[in-house]
Amino acid sequence: MADITEIQLPGVGVRYEFTSADGDNVGVVCHHGGRREVVVYTRDDPDRADTVLSLGADDSRTLSDLLGASQVSEAMAAMEQRIEGLALDWIEVTAASSLAGRTLADGELRSRTGASIVAVIRGETTEPAPGPDFVLEASDMAVAVGSPDALEKLRIALRS
Amino acid sequence: MTASVVAAAGGDVALAFIEIGAVALALALLARLAGRLGITAIPLYLLAGLAVGDGGVATLDVSEDFISLAAQIGVLLLLFTLGLEYTGDELKTGLRTGAVPGVVDAVANFVPGLGLGLLLGWEPTAAILLGGVTWISSSGVVSKVLGDLKRLGNRETPSVLNLLVIEDLAMAVYLPVVAALIAGQDAAATVLTVTGALVAVGVILVLALRFGDRLSTMLSGGSDESLLLTVFGLTLLVGGLAEQVQVSSAIGAFLVGLALDGQVRERAEQLIGPLRDLFAATFFLFFSFQIEPSTVAEALLPACGLLVVTVVTKLVSGHVSAARNGIGPAGRMRAGTALIARGEFSIVIASLGTGLADGTELGGLAAAYVLLTAIVGPLAAKYSDRLPRSLAARRVLTSPA
Structure with missing residues (x-):
């Protein structure tokens, strides 16, 4: 993946920029309110952007779906509330983990670590709120909520 | 009342x-x-x-x-929503990258106003206020112009926006200072008031940036109704307290806006926005309401002169700021022209001087000047790519950098 540069636009939002494989400089302006603009920089004046698309918050979601990206990261950003002492993290289940191939209940993860697994992402599919009999597999991505300490314990458990 | x-x-x-x-x-x-x-x-x-x-x-x-009080509330809400636009991170980035262009911008654009004021034989305080009028670009007009011309994605745009951040922050120092000067005490008392005011601003700024998160979390629970009342009350209360200690109520309101963050910020923006439009419109109307049309007519000639000089000085500001970010000549020209428009802040500053002996002339000149720049600025920005490149090139050659 190309390197993405992030530039703050005070009072407006953030601009991201990358160079495409074809050599176009592409930028995305993310407004505070959720509106997005996709721009391409002109070749004769590299500082000038031609707006290709102007998208509302819903439009961006539709477009990113069509482009094949997952909606998870978007949903994550919305979920990331400012609650004191509570953190949200993604932890990959490694092949070396003793928990791979076992159910969530077997691992007794909540009582052992204090962190809760609220969703599991497997390839293209997402299992929201997995039940106690959900079987973890290697390279699953667990989305977990808890105190930073609890998440650290969970990370160790899912990796060894 | x-x-x-x-x-x-x-x-x-x-x-x-x-x-x-x-x-x-x-x-x-x-x-x-x-x-x-x-x-x-x-x-x-x-x-x-x-x-x-x-x-x-x-x-x-x-x-x-009633309208005069509503106008004052308009100033507070204008400044509050301005503070609301910036997050703590944006302020820090702005300060880090924009300090040098900020100083160039301040000197280049403050001096013409100050000079003209002194030339017209005004008292120094009125001249200092006119310096403020010519210094500050209109955040409102500039961001509208950049949005309308679809330039928010342009590479020179961060230089423009960072400069606006610096100008707005500089107001937090400038307004208390002129407030103390207008109070017109003797030199020792003025120094004391200014120092006290600056310390107060510094303390509130640090508190706002450090504990803004906590305040925002605290406010995030209630209904829209309670949030609206809380934010409105807080803005007026802090503004009033700031005025009591000679800090200028406008800056108090600005700092309240800065302190709010996250979701509360977006909700407050939506809730206060309509209220701000109502009161701010009243403010602009009331400001010129107090001015006799004849003083504006008389001020047209000096205002035109000031316009010519300060168009050039804003082009210099834009050039310096954009050049530091490695922007080419065309982009530097766009940055400079985007900054020409003066607006809400200039009127706020001029309105502080209504009680001065030269306040009437100051008001008339400021109104004429803002009218001119608000027309010329957006037009110049629109056609900046067609402005002769030689102008841009020449300035690059003569610029000290």
């Missing part, structure tokens, strides 16, 4: 309603016209105020006190 409110409770209340209603409807027509023309409504409000105000076609009798 209270006397008329009490009086209005009698038979005058009908008249007061009619006057305020007529004023609001007139503002509505102007806002509509501005939308049609694709410009900000500020110049139109100023013109309308001139037309109906002292020496104009109509006068307000009973509602003047």
